[in-house]
Amino acid sequence: MKNCISCNMPLNNKLDFALNDEAKEYCIYCSRSDGSLKSFEEVKESMIKYVIKTHDLTRKEAEEGVLIAMKKLPAWKNNFK
């Protein structure tokens, strides 16, 4: 089983993949409509919104958590240096 290299979501079935293409390394939520990977800022922003909604955190708390999580993900490790 693969996980999204951008947000770590488990890619359990075809519909989870960008363009529903199981050869892709990232999920439908981290991709644009043309199937390319979203930018660091775009993914960060959508993860922050998701975390605020699901964990009832302030934006600052959410952003800190998201940055810690993103640091560990293959797609973004080069953004932290």
Ligand SMILES: [Zn+2]
């Ligand atoms: Zn993803």
